[in-house]
Amino acid sequence: MSASGAGPGLPRRLALRDDDAVTAPLIRKLERFGAVSAEDRGILTRLCVPGDPVGPRTEIAREGEPPDGVFVLVEGMACRYKLRADGTRQILAYLVPGDFCDLDIGLLDRRDHAIASLSACRIARMDPASLGDLVSQQPRLVTTLRRANLVDDATLREWLVNLGSRSAIERIAHLFLELLMRLRAVGLARGDGYDLPVSQLDLADTTGLSTVHVNRTLQELKRQGLIELRSRILMIRNVQRLTSLAGFDPRYLSLSSTMLR
Structure with a gap:
């Protein structure tokens, strides 16, 4: 979906990174909300399991299905949305690299919305059980994650x-x-x-x-x-x-x- 080149004065297309930078956008985002130590970086790297590339305009998560882990967008742009019975769509959010596709989704039995890529994307998956373990083992990192999640909530309110x-x-x-x-x-x-x-x-x-x-x-x-x-x-x-x-x-x-x- 993106252009392979840009005209004069315009930014070039953003290139995909190597797998060793899977957590880089997430860490840059989290650093806005608290210090991210070397230990934190190591934990996030272990938790984020790289997934296969996702093509543009591809469904990542379907509304009504049980959640399959917590996804982190690594590359590209995606959106969350809901479809009405008549097929009309309401986009609820745009996801950029470093964003979670619902940090606490593991608490629910089923997703109440869908997620799809807009461009070619890469995503990483985090196991909800492992995230739960962080609450007792790394409370400071969990606080940073939750602060980031609060900004997602604030953004939704601004969209309203x-x-x-x-x-x-x-x-x-x-x-x-x-x-x-x-x-x-x-x-x-x-x-x-x-x-x-x-x-x-x-x-x-x-x-x-x-x-x-x-x-x-x-x-x-x-x-x-x-x-x-x-x-x-x-x-x-x-x-x-x-x-x-x-x-x-x-x-x-x-x-x-x-x-x-």
């Missing part, structure tokens, strides 16, 4: 505000800025641009808009000189103006000031 209170152009602008900040935090943005393997239908299913409305909104953002979107790569041309337009306040992401620049 997006759907209920913002205009079409504000919704899309807010989403683009959120993804920029989240990808910066794990070292996967290049300047003010990033790989965006998301279709206009995906954006429609995320923001509660029609594809026609999404298209018009993207054209307006381009017309105002705020974004450039080419070959599935997004470049934000004026972060300050886009932030003002969206009313974007990144505090819900719990990022350091250096990550916001």
